[in-house]
Amino acid sequence: MTDLVRELGTCMDEIISVQRRLLDAVHDxxxxxxxxxxxxxxxxxxxxxVDVLRLGAxxxxxxTIASALADTLxxxxTRWSAIRERLGEADRSSLGSRVGEIERLVRELELGNAVNGELVRTELDLVDMSIRSLATTPQQCTRAYAAGGRPQPQPVQAPALLNLSA
Incomplete structure (x- = not known):
């Protein structure tokens, strides 16, 4: 196993570790x-x-390591499909299992984020519905304020639709 393969494997292990933490956080x-x-x-x-920033780094x-390995080979x-064909069996097996794990974790993270996003949208819809149900209708308003904060002398009237076609 070359130093670059070993270094790439170590880097991928760190990526897997961060992605697992992210997946746990998505569930939390x-x-x-x-x-x-x-x-x-x-x-x-x-x-x-914090983990997303770490994952970016x-x-x-x-x-960088994959690029150096691709140059060496x-x-x-620098895609895995191009690099794996030039690696020995042991290196291919070692890195291949890590690539598979990273791909699996990415899919799970995408799904988890989609579910959480849908939950947030549902919660927002419920809040919106609650606010609308608490709002009074114009017919029930008995007081409104004019300029300067003075109360209006008459109750607010409901908006009227004018039939302009008549």
């Missing part, structure tokens, strides 16, 4: 959203931001 976030725990939602979101490092591209 779902529980917090469902229970309406705003404080916990914020705590989880803050922790996720790791991805940059992985790209004489590959034009």
């Amino acid at each position: 976030q779902r529980i917090a959203i469902a229970s309406g725990d705003r404080v916990r939602i914020q705590e989880v979101a803050t922790a996720m931001e 790791l991805e940059s490092r992985r790209n 004489g590959c034009v591209a």
Whole structure:
């Protein structure tokens, strides 16, 4: 196993570790959203931001290592499909299992984020419906304020539609 393959494997292990933490955080976030725990939602979101930034740095490092490995192997591209054909069996097996795990975690993260997004949209719809149900209708208004904060002498009238076609 070459140093570049070993370094790439170590970097991918770190990526997997961060992605697993993110996946756990997505599940924690779902529980917090469902229970309406705003404080916990914020705590989880803050922790996720740190891991997303860390993941960005790791991805940059992985790209650099993969590029160096591709150059060493004489590959034009740094994609796994191009690199794996030029690796020995042991290296291909070692890195291949990590690539598969990263792809699986990415799919699970996408699904988890989609579910959480739908939960948030549902919660927002419920809040909107609650606010609309609490709002009074114009016919029930008995007081309105004019300029300067003075009360109007007469109750507010409901808006009237004019039939302009008559």
